[in-house]
Amino acid sequence: MHTYRIDLDKKVNLDDFDPAETRYAPGGKENAEQSLLQLNRQLEALQESLYAEHKHRVLVVLQGMDTSGKDGVIRRVFEGVNPQGVRVASFKVPTPVELDHDYLWRVHQQTPARGEIVIFNRSHYEDVLVVRVHSLVPEAVWKKRYEQINAFERLLTDEGTTILKFFLHIDPQEQKERLLERLEKPEKNWKFNAGDLKERALWKEYMKAYEDVLEKTSTPWAPWYVVPANKKWYRDLVISTLLVETLQNLEIRLPAPFSAQEIAEFRRQLSQEDRSG
Numbered sequence: 001m002h003t004y005r006i007d008l009d010k011k012v013n014l015d016d017f018d019p020a021e022t023r024y025a026p027g028g029k030e031n032a033e034q035s036l037l038q039l040n041r042q043l044e045a046l047q048e049s050l051y052a053e054h055k056h057r058v059l060v061v062l063q064g065m066d067t068s069g070k071d072g073v074i075r076r077v078f079e080g081v082n083p084q085g086v087r088v089a090s091f092k093v094p095t096p097v098e099l100d101h102d103y104l105w106r107v108h109q110q111t112p113a114r115g116e117i118v119i120f121n122r123s124h125y126e127d128v129l130v131v132r133v134h135s136l137v138p139e140a141v142w143k144k145r146y147e148q149i150n151a152f153e154r155l156l157t158d159e160g161t162t163i164l165k166f167f168l169h170i171d172p173q174e175q176k177e178r179l180l181e182r183l184e185k186p187e188k189n190w191k192f193n194a195g196d197l198k199e200r201a202l203w204k205e206y207m208k209a210y211e212d213v214l215e216k217t218s219t220p221w222a223p224w225y226v227v228p229a230n231k232k233w234y235r236d237l238v239i240s241t242l243l244v245e246t247l248q249n250l251e252i253r254l255p256a257p258f259s260a261q262e263i264a265e266f267r268r269q270l271s272q273e274d275r276s277g
Contacts, residue, residue, distance in 0.1 A: 001241055004225045006218035012211045019169040020230040025237060032237045036076075039240040044081050046247040050115055051085035053252050057112040057161040060119045060243065063129075063213075064168030065206060066196040067178035068229050070121050073168070076236045077243065078119070087112075090121040103127045103145070104152055111156060124149060125213055133205045146216040153222040163222040164246060166239055167210060168229040172203055 001024055006012060025032040050056055062070040074088055089110035098106045104124055112118040128149070132142050153163055170178075179200075182192040199206070218224035225242060229235040258266070 001225075001238055004227060004238065006214045006224045006226060008219050009215065010218075012214045014169065014207050014211055014226070017169055017226050017228070019171045019174065019228050021228045022231060022234045024241075025234055029231075029233050032233050036233070036237055036240055039237075039244050040077070040080060042244050043078070043240065043247070046244065046252065047081050047085055047117060049252045049254055050117065050247065050250075051082070052115070052254050054115040055160070056250050056252065057114055057156075057159075058117040058247070059112055059156065059161050059163045060117065061123045061125070061163065061165040062119065062121055062168065063123060063125050063165070063210075064229065065170060065175060065203075066193075066199055067175050067182075068168035068170045069232055069235055070168065072232055073166075073236060073239055074119055074121065076232075077240050081117075085115060086117045086119070088119045088121055091123055091126060104148070108152075112161060114160070124152070125217075128213055129206065129209050132209050133202055146212075149217055150219055150222075153217075153219065157221040162246060162250065164242065165218070165222060165224045166227050166242075167214065167224060168235060169226050170229045172200070174230045175200065 022028075050058065062073055064070060078086055091107070094106065107124040110118065110120070128142050128145050131137055132139075157163060179192065179196060182188045214224050214226065225238075227235055227238050
């Protein structure tokens with residue numbers, strides 16, 4: 001699935017990426033869902049070891065257009081994973097306090113600690129996406145941010161953070177169908193936001209902004225992956241596979257077990273407890 005990885009400074013045209021493709025799931029949805037269950041069990045075990053080892057930090061960045069499935073990935077890929085070592089950080093419109101600081105200030109506070117997996121539901125990339133498309137700051141300001149973001153992520157990786165960045169790629173027709181579903185199903189009405197229609201009207205501008213993000217900020221230390229996301233089950237399969245492979249490559253080791261003598265002493269103390277009780 002590393003064919004979805006973007007090389008640094010490689011020219012990116014999102015029209016070259018099919019959001020409906022399923023090349024790594026020849027057995028179709030049913031087989032993929034079985035594979036996803038197995039991957040989820042592997043992820044549970046790896047996350048527990050990561051937390052116990054207390055050495056590595058893992059940051060997962062999710063970006064995509066409205067309805068691309070960021071919340072769905074969090075629910076399905078991390079289903080059953082111990083929440084004690086996993087945290088979600090969502091980045092919405094900056095607060096007045098956040099606006100008084102540099103744009104990375106609020107982001108750095110949410111990066112993972114040792115033994116933790118943190119998922120960014122949207123991220124610092126909003127400051128070269130929404131900010132750019134809506135001209136919230138001058139072009140001369142947001143253009144400098146690609147280099148600043150690369151340096152920020154290099155700092156994190158140098159300090160022991162593993163970063164995976166996923167762009168959830170859907171097409172306009174798929175987004176339209178998902179928005180209509182939110183309108184047609186009462187239990188999903190709460191997900192619909194009239195503002196999504198205004199953002200949808202700027203689709204071409206967003207695609208150009210995303211192409212620049214992918215070209216300029218996919219680095220060896222913090223790579224971007226363009227994930228076909230029209231089919232939710234395939235999106236989850238791709239992300240789960242890449243996440244499990246990445247954690248396995250960290251060669252996580254549990255803390256050294258107690259010696260036989262230590263275990264015998266602990267048992268002796270517990271036995272004494274029973275007799276004294």
